[in-house]
Amino acid sequence: MARPFFHTLLEGVGGFVVSVSVRFTALRDVVLPPFTGRVLKTLLHASPCMEALRGLYASRPTQRPVRLTALRLGWRRLYQTVDSAGRGPLRVRAGSTLRGVVSAIVRGDPFAVVGDAGGCSGRLPAPLDGLSFEVEEVKLETVEGLTAGVRAGEEFKLVIHTPLLLDTKLMTPPVLVDSSLVKVGQAYRLLPTPSYIAAAAVRLWLALARGERDLKAESWIPYAVGRLSDVLVAEVDYKLKPVTAIYGRAGDGGLRKARGPVGYVILKPLSDRLAPILDKTLALAQRLGLGKSRAIGFGEVEVQKPR
Template identity: 25%
Template sequence: MEIVKASLTLIPTRDVILPPVTSKVLKYLIMSGELFPFLRDLVSSRDKHKPLFISNLGVNGRRLVLMKPVHVSRGTALDAFISYPLRPDAITPVNGVFNTPYGEFQVTLNSFMVLDEFQPPQGNVVRVNFVSPVLLSSMIGLPPSLNPRFRGRGSNFTIPSPGLIIASAYKTHQGLTRRFDDVKSFKLAVLVNALSKVINFRMRPVTVSLGERGDKVRKTRGVKGWIEFELPPEFRGTMKYLMVGSYLGIGRSRGIGLGEISLEVKDLGASSKADLSGEQEPRS
């Protein structure tokens, strides 16, 4: 199945105060019918595996994911994207001024990109950039036979490793195909961790808001940064899962724009790189 990524620019017509979860602006425009109204049912669905990603707003590719409301000046160009399965009415022009509870915005559609997962890139080394904080569940590494026993304990979020990243991207891919296989995701987590080679990384913990519950802010700890690793030959086919993840995100809370990643793939020792996602996190 092909996936569309619609890249947008939002410019406030006056100074605005955005919520900590800035993806709410795009979500409001969809639910109000101003932007891609065919996505309303998908947005309102409670399916945690739904093939939809609404990014947080960003400035020059850096996402505004904060613990408190953020002030944005009039005329500031904010970038964002929405990814969803390709359909006949999926590509529609957008250009107008729309009012939201968070302010008035000039919204412009910049481009559509279509991902064909059956054309994986060539290369054995991948760098995964965490454009917004990622929340990868430690439960992925638990054998499915033990899941019922420990399910009541809830899920902790852990440091991204090659195996957890690939397995999380596989779960995103499952949401697209609607074919679920917990055994395979467990095997990917274990085997990719055991057989891949981490070349370099830079990661840091961050506190992120998950929204409000009553008068309290729900928060958790995620990870920002990047990791570069070499995939063994027998697992290079998993690159298609990462490609899907670069459009639809990975891990928990994708529904509010967390888990956004971008990819760079190269051959070990080669100087050229391919940025596959259309979004690139500045090196830090």
């Protein structure tokens, strides 16, 4: 008899997750991009010591194996919203210290990808030349050893630090994937239910930990885990706020915007078969982001123990 998919989903994985923590110092007052994940993207393209990570970032156009976070000023993630846009551009004062992380999943030699990043320092090019940078830490973890601390019968808190963009089509039944019924414009869930959270995390796991290229052929797996999650995961509490983030300008000069929730949701897995899947897939999402545009810093999530 074939083994159930929830046993085999976590098998056949390998490789490493590399996390490069970078400190930026403002040498003068600096105007930042509206979504500050683009500062790390500038670093990736401008610094020779980031060449290997830059190549990995460009290796596939979707489900990128590299994630760039929004910059943090203390605990606060820096990005501009429609509500804050009226106060002028996003600025930091001279002397401010900002931090961000470049994370990547590597199936080969992780040291070849990290390259010289461990001793990397310098100054960004214009118009961000008011920022100097220095790599503070390089962390290496095996994919097999990842854990988020999710256990059956125990509550966990999923904190959403930057807008989480979960496409409404994510939970499309597999038989309707090619149907004209779901060929509609893009929209995102403002209430992230267990099904959407789980399906997005499993989709990320298939693409990066398992290295599956044809996600359409595997679409039944995220859907099945999502459906089970709506039955076998209890929502205990939540505090969510929808925000509209600005992440650039369109070709016509208008603003590029994306709306998604930030805050937290407390969940409790009720099944000892489903909990290990959530544990592994959310651990990967914690390092590589969740949902659409996670590669530039949207969908930064963190699993915590509720207080």
